[in-house]
Every structure is written in structure tokens, then in C-alpha cells.
Amino acid sequence: MKKKKSLSTILKSEWPLHLMLLPAIILLIIFAYLPMVGIVMAFQDFVPSGGIKGFFTSEWVGLDNFKYVFGMKDFTQVLNNTLVIAIMKIIAGIIVPLILALLLNEVKNRHFKKATQTIIYVPYFLSWVVLGGILVDILSPTNGIVNTILNFFGQDSIYFLGSLSTIRGTLVVSEVWKGCGYNMVIFLAALTGIDQGLYEAARVDGAGYFKQMLHITLPSILPQIILVTVLGMGNILNAGFDQVFNLYSPIVYEKADIIDTFVFRLGMLNLQYSVSTAVGLFKSVISFLLITVSFTLAKKFANYQIF
Amino acid sequence: MKIKSTPARKIFVVINYIVLSLVMFISLFPLIHIFALSFSSNSAAQAGWVTIFPVGFTLDAYKYILSEKQFFVSFGVSVMRVILGTVISICLTIISAYAMSQPDERFHARKIYVWFFMVTMVFSGGLIPLFIVIKSVGLYNSIWALILPGAVQTFNIILMLNFFRGLPYALTESALIDGANYFQIMAKIVVPISKPSMATVGLFTMVNHWNSWFDGMIYISNPTKYPLQTYLRNVINSVDIASIDMNSVGAMTNVSQKTVTAAQIFCAIIPILMVYPLLQKYFITGMTLGSVKE
Numbered sequence: 001m002k003k004k005k006s007l008s009t010i011l012k013s014e015w016p017l018h019l020m021l022l023p024a025i026i027l028l029i030i031f032a033y034l035p036m037v038g039i040v041m042a043f044q045d046f047v048p049s050g051g052i053k054g055f056f057t058s059e060w061v062g063l064d065n066f067k068y069v070f071g072m073k074d075f076t077q078v079l080n081n082t083l084v085i086a087i088m089k090i091i092a093g094i095i096v097p098l099i100l101a102l103l104l105n106e107v108k109n110r111h112f113k114k115a116t117q118t119i120i121y122v123p124y125f126l127s128w129v130v131l132g133g134i135l136v137d138i139l140s141p142t143n144g145i146v147n148t149i150l151n152f153f154g155q156d157s158i159y160f161l162g163s164l165s166t167i168r169g170t171l172v173v174s175e176v177w178k179g180c181g182y183n184m185v186i187f188l189a190a191l192t193g194i195d196q197g198l199y200e201a202a203r204v205d206g207a208g209y210f211k212q213m214l215h216i217t218l219p220s221i222l223p224q225i226i227l228v229t230v231l232g233m234g235n236i237l238n239a240g241f242d243q244v245f246n247l248y249s250p251i252v253y254e255k256a257d258i259i260d261t262f263v264f265r266l267g268m269l270n271l272q273y274s275v276s277t278a279v280g281l282f283k284s285v286i287s288f289l290l291i292t293v294s295f296t297l298a299k300k301f302a303n304y305q306i307f
Numbered sequence: 308m309k310i311k312s313t314p315a316r317k318i319f320v321v322i323n324y325i326v327l328s329l330v331m332f333i334s335l336f337p338l339i340h341i342f343a344l345s346f347s348s349n350s351a352a353q354a355g356w357v358t359i360f361p362v363g364f365t366l367d368a369y370k371y372i373l374s375e376k377q378f379f380v381s382f383g384v385s386v387m388r389v390i391l392g393t394v395i396s397i398c399l400t401i402i403s404a405y406a407m408s409q410p411d412e413r414f415h416a417r418k419i420y421v422w423f424f425m426v427t428m429v430f431s432g433g434l435i436p437l438f439i440v441i442k443s444v445g446l447y448n449s450i451w452a453l454i455l456p457g458a459v460q461t462f463n464i465i466l467m468l469n470f471f472r473g474l475p476y477a478l479t480e481s482a483l484i485d486g487a488n489y490f491q492i493m494a495k496i497v498v499p500i501s502k503p504s505m506a507t508v509g510l511f512t513m514v515n516h517w518n519s520w521f522d523g524m525i526y527i528s529n530p531t532k533y534p535l536q537t538y539l540r541n542v543i544n545s546v547d548i549a550s551i552d553m554n555s556v557g558a559m560t561n562v563s564q565k566t567v568t569a570a571q572i573f574c575a576i577i578p579i580l581m582v583y584p585l586l587q588k589y590f591i592t593g594m595t596l597g598s599v600k601e
Binding site: 010013014016017018020021023024025027028030031032033034035036037038039041048051052054055100103104106107112115116118119120121122123125126127128129130131132133134135136137138142143144145147148177185189209241242245246263264267268273276277280281284288291 | 316319320323324326327330331333334335337338340341344352353354355356357358399402403405406407409413414415416417420423424427429430431432433434435436437438439440441442443444455456457458459464488489490493514517518519520521525536537539540543565568569572575576579583586587590591
């Protein structure tokens with residue numbers, strides 16, 4: 001069987017497999033590859049009226065769009081907001097789930113443990129439209145429940161979503177509220193995997209709970225902590241479009257406008273197609289580099305690979 | 308545990324239970340609050356008296372929704388996109404993953420295809436180019452704009468591909484020798500034994516479709532064709548967040564806006580809560596399905 005098969009025999013036996021892939025390939029060409037061709041817009045003065053044909057017929061302007069973007073005052077602001085919000089989210093998104101997992105791991109009552117887990121995931125499966133609607137309501141400065149409670153304790157109302165000093169905090173806290181179940185599962189799985197014999201040996205040696213945590217628990221789940229951190233780094237330019245878009249408003253743009261919302265407004269509202277695509281491309285390139293680096297690191301330090 | 312508890316330990320355990328109970332409460336409180344609001348009288352809602360129980364119980368908000376035709380139309384659009392989107396996506400996932408799970412000697416072009424798929428995971432055209440493509444191919448304002456662009460879920464295909472590769476080789480080899488073709492093997496052998504992983508992938512596809520709102524907002528210009536989440540976003544934003552600042556209490560006099568919005572939000576959550584036991588069950592399976600770990 002060492003002999004190489006001819007092309008026609010190969011085709012004869014393998015055509016059904018090609019056929020199976022045909023529908024997906026067609027869809028990918030239209031909805032993934034054709035838009036990739038469209039990236040050329042970033043280097044053109046794109047004329048929208050021509051549709052796809054515009055990709056090929058619009059006038060080339062070199063790097064003008066990029067120069068225009070980098071010259072915008074808003075852009076520096078947006079880039080800064082994105083990084084700050086994303087980094088805050090990454091850090092909070094590790095610490096809170098980690099603490100919760102550690103606390104939950106100490107719970108001996110099975111039913112309580114199960115109930116806690118079940119309930120903590122709930123917000124994770126709801127959309128930001130729904131959660132945004134809820135947050136706008138409960139955080140309302142006039143009659144939201146949170147401010148009613150604050151007033152009850154003699155505090156002044158805080159306009160969480162509408163003042164520059166609180167918007168970022170609100171974004172981070174609500175993100176943690178929605179998403180902490182996910183990382184908690186990862187940490188909890190690692191915690192349950194720790195050999196109980198280690199703890200017993202430590203106890204025999206007279207180590208208290210705190211020492212056990214410091215010398216056994218934390219080192220044991222370090223790979224998962226590194227993994228989550230490193231994968232988070234790849235997302236540093238994704239500060240969460242869905243969330244921000246549903247919670248921000250022009251009065252807080254200064255602190256809450258991120259790259260993705262900026263791209264959206266430039267493109268869909270101001271119809272500056274080429275400029276918007278240029279910003280998007282800038283973000284994609286940086287993100288691609290970061291993801292490559294983070295996956296390499298994840299593989300190196302946590303032995304994690306996705307493919 | 309036979310170790311005797313120290314007093315410090317006992318205190319810790321008590322505090323631990325209290326803290327976790329508090330966390331549970333915080334996780335659920337906003338949902339319960341919205342639920343209570345939707346059954347409360349408008350005056351109680353406006354005054355901010357509602358916490359976790361309805362105040363001045365009334366079904367007015369739900370009665371109002373019943374008269375709101377667009378709510379049902381949008382609900383229907385969402386149901387439609389969930390069904391069509393999930394069925395199409397699952398079918399594409401299975402046939403594509405099955406074909407690409409064949410060993411190289413059975414499928415010589417395999418690697419080329421795998422690369423073709425993988426590239427789309429890393430690179431994308433971005434918002435505007437995709438928008439222009441969708442407009443140019445005539446999907447603008449059609450429900451297919453919500454289904455086709457995301458129908459090929461490369462990540463899910465890779466998951467299934469890995470799963471198929473893990474199946475015993477002999478299972479399909481003998482059938483192939485007996486003269487069965489690839490379609491028969493896929494339908495009669497591979498699909499039946501992959502039902503659990505298909506269920507996982509299908510479930511999360513359904514949830515994603517139900518929760519999507521952005522595509523409805525940009526690809527559909529006719530509000531009567533909005534899916535529920537996009538419709539809901541419009542309802543919520545009609546009370547512009549920016550306008551509810553401290554000085555413009557007057558903007559909120561719009562009669563039952565607050566309770567009606569709460570009721571509509573709650574209705575959009577119900578389908579998720581209905582499949583929640585399943586989601587909970589497959590959540591961890593889905594996560595471990597994703598990573599190949601040693």
C-alpha cells in the first residue's frame with residue numbers, strides 16, 4: 001500500500017467529504033473572508049454606495065485614515081479608558097472568584113455548596129440588555145432601590161451610571177457580578193483536585209488553616225490562576241462592548257467610552273466607514289499579537305492548549 | 308474530619324456561611340427585585356418602595372404587555388432565530404467536524420480545510436466590512452442576517468472535531484469496509500453516540516441566539532422585525548439613561564414605564580430560567596470540552 005494513489009482515485013473516494021464541507025466553506029467565504037478583504041477600506045476613502053464593489057474601486061489614501069485617528073483627541077482618551085477598564089476587570093475577575101472558590105471549598109454541607117454555585121451562575125446566562133435594564137433601574141438616582149437604601153442610612157444618592165467618578169467602578173463591579181461564576185468553577189475544580197493527604201500531613205506537622213492555605217492550597221491552584229490571568233491579557237483591548245454599550249451615555253464618555261463603542265459610533269452613527277475600519281484594524285492587530293503571546297505563555301506556564 | 312474544631316474555626320465557619328449567603332443574595336437580588344417590580348403598583352414603583360416583594364400587587368404591567376403587539380412579534384422573531392439558528396448551526400457543526408475528523412490518509416485535503424476554518428477564528432473583517440457585505444448580499448432587514456453570518460461556529464466545530472477524533476477508530480473502519488458511505492456512517496454511528504456533546508453545544512448556541520441583540524440592532528432597520536432583546540433595548544433606552552439625572556424627575560412621570568419595563572425584562576429572562584437546570588448541568592461539561600489538558 002506504499003504506492004501513492006492517483007488524483008482521480010483520491011477524488012473518487014473523498015468527494016463526499018468535500019461535499020460535507022461545502023456549505024460551511026461557502027458561508028465562511030461570504031461572512032468571514034469577504035469582510036477580511038473589506039479591511040482594505042482602512043486604506044481607502046471608501047464610497048459606501050457601491051457596496052462590496054467599493055472594496056475594489058474606492059480611492060486609495062494610504063495611511064491617511066490612521067493619521068486622522070491618531071490625531072484625534074478622543075482616541076487617546078478611548079485607548080486609555082479601554083486599558084484601565086479592562087485591567088480593572090481582569091484583576092477583579094480573578095480575585096473575587098478566587099476568594100469565593102476558597103470560601104466555598106470550606107463549606108462541608110453539600111446542599112449549601114450546590115445551591116451557592118447554582119445561584120452564582122444565574123446572571124452569567126443573561127444578556128447585557130437584560131442586565132443593563134435591571135442595573136439602570138436599581139441604580140437610578142431618583143427611585144432606584146440601591147439609592148433608596150443609601151438614603152435610608154443617611155447617604156446622599158449616588159448617580160452610579162451618570163457620574164464620571166463612579167462609572168468605571170460600576171462597570172467593573174457589575175461585570176464581576178455577571179461573570180464571577182465562570183472563573184469560580186475553574187478555581188473550584190482545581191481546589192477539589194488537591195490531594196487531601198497533603199492537608200493531613202500538614203496538620204500533623206502543626207500547620208494551622210492559614211498556613212495550609214498559604215503552603216498547600218494556593219500553590220496547588222497557581223496554574224489555574226496563571227492561566228486565567230494570561231488568557232485575560234489577550235483580552236486587554238476588549239473592555240466589554242455589550243456591557244459598556246448598554247450602560248454608558250454621552251455624559252460619561254470621558255471615562256467609559258472604549259475602542260469598540262468608539263468604532264461603533266464612528267462607523268454606524270457618523271458613517272465614517274473607513275476611519276472606523278482603521279480603528280478596528282488597529283485593535284485587531286494589537287489583539288492578535290497579545291493573544292499569540294498570551295497563548296504561548298499559557299502553554300508554557302499552565303500547560304494549557306486550546307487546539 | 309475527625310480533627311477537633313478550634314473556637315476560631317467555628318467562628319470562621321459561621322462567618323463563611325453568612326458571607327456566602329450574602330453573595331447568593333446579591334447574585335439574585337436584582338432579579339427578584341425586577342420580578343417584584345413587575346407585579347407592583349406604579350405609585351409604589353415610582354416611590355422606590357419595592358424591594359423583594361411586590362407592593363400593591365397588580366397585574367397591570369402584564370396586562371399592558373398583552374396589548375403591546377410588538378412584544379409578541381419580537382418574541383416570535385427570537386423564537387424563530389433560536390430554532391433556525393440552532394438547527395442550522397448544529398447541522399453545519401456536525402458535518403464539518405465529521406469530515407475534518409477523518410484521518411489524513413482518508414481525506415488528503417483535510418489540513419487545508421482545517422486551516423481555512425482556523426483562520427476565521429483569529430482574523431475577522433470587523434464591524435463595518437461585515438455590515439457592507441451583509442447589505443450587499445441582500446440580507447439587510449431579513450431574519451437570515453441574524454442566522455447565517457454566525458452559523459459556522461468554528462470553535463464548536465473544533466470541539467466536536469476533537470470529540471470525533473476520540474472515538475474508537477474501529478467503529479467506523481469496519482462500516483467503511485462493509486461498503487457504507489460517509490453520510491451513512493455519520494447518520495447511523497457517529498451522530499447517535501455524540502448526542503451528549505451535541506446537546507451541550509446546541510444548548511449554548513440556543514442561549515447565545517436568545518441573548519443576541521447587537522445584530523438585530525445593526526442589520527435590521529425595521530423595528531417590527533426586531534428580535535426580543537433588540538426590542539427590549541429600545542424599550543429600556545426610550546427612557547434615556549442620560550435623561551434620568553437628579554434634576555429631571557419629571558421625565559419619569561411616564562405612567563407605568565418602570566413596571567412595564569420590569570415585566571418585559573422578566574419575560575425575556577423566563578426562557579433562560581426554564582433551561583437553567585440544563586445549563587447548570589452542562590456548564591462544567593462545556594468548559595472541560597473546550598480544553599485539551601494533560
